[in-house]
Amino acid sequence: MVPKLTASLEFHGQALMLRAERQRLIAGNIANADTPGFKARDFDFASALRAATVAAGGATAPGEGVAQGVLQPGGRPAPLLRYAQPAQTHLDSNTVDMDRERAAFAQNATQYEATLRFINGNVRTMLDAMKSHHQ
Numbered sequence: 001m002v003p004k005l006t007a008s009l010e011f012h013g014q015a016l017m018l019r020a021e022r023q024r025l026i027a028g029n030i031a032n033a034d035t036p037g038f039k040a041r042d043f044d045f046a047s048a049l050r051a052a053t054v055a056a057g058g059a060t061a062p063g064e065g066v067a068q069g070v071l072q073p074g075g076r077p078a079p080l081l082r083y084a085q086p087a088q089t090h091l092d093s094n095t096v097d098m099d100r101e102r103a104a105f106a107q108n109a110t111q112y113e114a115t116l117r118f119i120n121g122n123v124r125t126m127l128d129a130m131k132s133h134h135q
Helices: 002-031 047-054 098-130
Strands: 066-071 077-079
Touching: 002 047, 002 077, 002 098, 047 077
Parallel strands: none
Antiparallel strands: 066 077
16 A cells, blocks of 8 residues: 555655756856866656666666666666757857757756645645545
């Protein structure tokens, strides 16, 4: 019974951790927009979430979305980082596209907040289910 109650929270918790990691990565790209030779990095959120949920279930994910053998704090697999493809070349070999990074930052922030709202809704639903009907 308890695993059924916590499965949704575990999924959203994984999503929240990956959203936070992606936000940190995008912020790093933006901070290094003027650094010569800096290569922008990102990861595919859907693949990383799929791999993280498979790994949390005890199975192994064969390479898609997870860096093999690399663990984050807490024992979670780290997302597989990829280099961003530049839309146009820069003389200093920097691949940060500020328009793309700003859009990705705003979208990820919105999705982070939505994930928090899903978690909040799940907790409220569980609390309401545990209340006595006489209250």
